[in-house]
Amino acid sequence: MPEVGAYDAKTHLPKLLERTQKGERFVITKHGRPVAELVPVTRADPESVRRTIADIRSFRETLRKRGVKIRGLLKKGESLRELAHQGHRY
Template structure:
C-alpha cells in the first residue's frame, strides 16, 4: 500500500481516485502518521443486506411485544441520520 502526504493527496486527488478505482489502496499521512485510507468500496453483498433486514425485523417484533412500536419510516430516518 502506497503512502501519500496530505498535500500531495490534495494536489493529485483525481489521479489517486483513478488508482483506487483500479483497485489500489492508498494511505494518506500527515507528518508521517497515517490519517486516512483511500480504498475501493466493498462489493455489494445482497446476503449481508438480507441478514441486516432480518435482524431489524426480529428487533421490531421483540420491541412490539413490549409495547414499543417502531415504524419503517423511523428506521429509515435513523439510517439517514447515521450517514451524516
C-alpha cells in the same frame, strides 16, 4: 498499503482516485503521521443484506421468547437512543 503525503495526495488526487477505483488503497499522511485512508467504495450485496436482516429478526424473536424486553435493558432515566449510542465517540 502505500503512504502518500497530504500535499502529494492533493496534487495527484485524480490519479489516486483512478487507482483507488481499480482496488488500490492508500494511507494519507501529514508530517509523516497517518491521518486518513483512501479506499474503494464497497457496494452492499443485496442478498447479504437480506440475510443480515433475517438474522436480526431471528435474534429479536429469540429474545422475545426469553422474555427480554428493551425497556428492561435501560438504566433509570436512560433513553433507547442513549443505549444505542453507548460507547460512541463524537
